[in-house]
Amino acid sequence: MTNQDTDIKFVDNWSKEDIAALYKSAGWWKESYDPSAITQLITGSFAFAVAVNPSSGKAIGMGRIISDGVSDAYIQDLVVLSEYRGQGIGKQLVNALLDRCLSKGMLWIGVISEPGQDGFYSSLGFKTMDNHIPMRHQTED
Secondary structure: OOOOOOOEEEEOOOOHHHHHHHHHHHOOOOOOHHHHHEEEEEHHEEEEEEOOOOOOOOOOEEEEEOOOOOOOOEEEEEOOHHOOOOHHHHHHHHHHHHHHHHHOOEEEEOOOOOOOOHHHOOOOOOOOOOOOOOOOOOOOO
């Protein structure tokens, strides 16, 4: 089943409550985070896309691109609210983000998949990078 009525919009600003709800739904939001920082999170991204429920006007999904706008790009923070999953919204978001990168001439586009989501990204053209290991600087949580 796909949801053709969902609008994908690239935005410079959005409801802090909607975006915080999306981060919370993915388990990426700590209660100590300040919701006012969401504006900077959006504007500091190369591109920030929201999937909008046309009947409510609420963001039901999001994704963003981290990039210098010239060479490499990373898709990050892709999430769709659980009640809207399985409708093709995540695919719409990724395709919109890819199109934005490709239209700017960026050909190296990476993503780090959550466990179990590699099949989703593979279906959209992403491949495992053999001989590469994603790493993260470990800080106190």
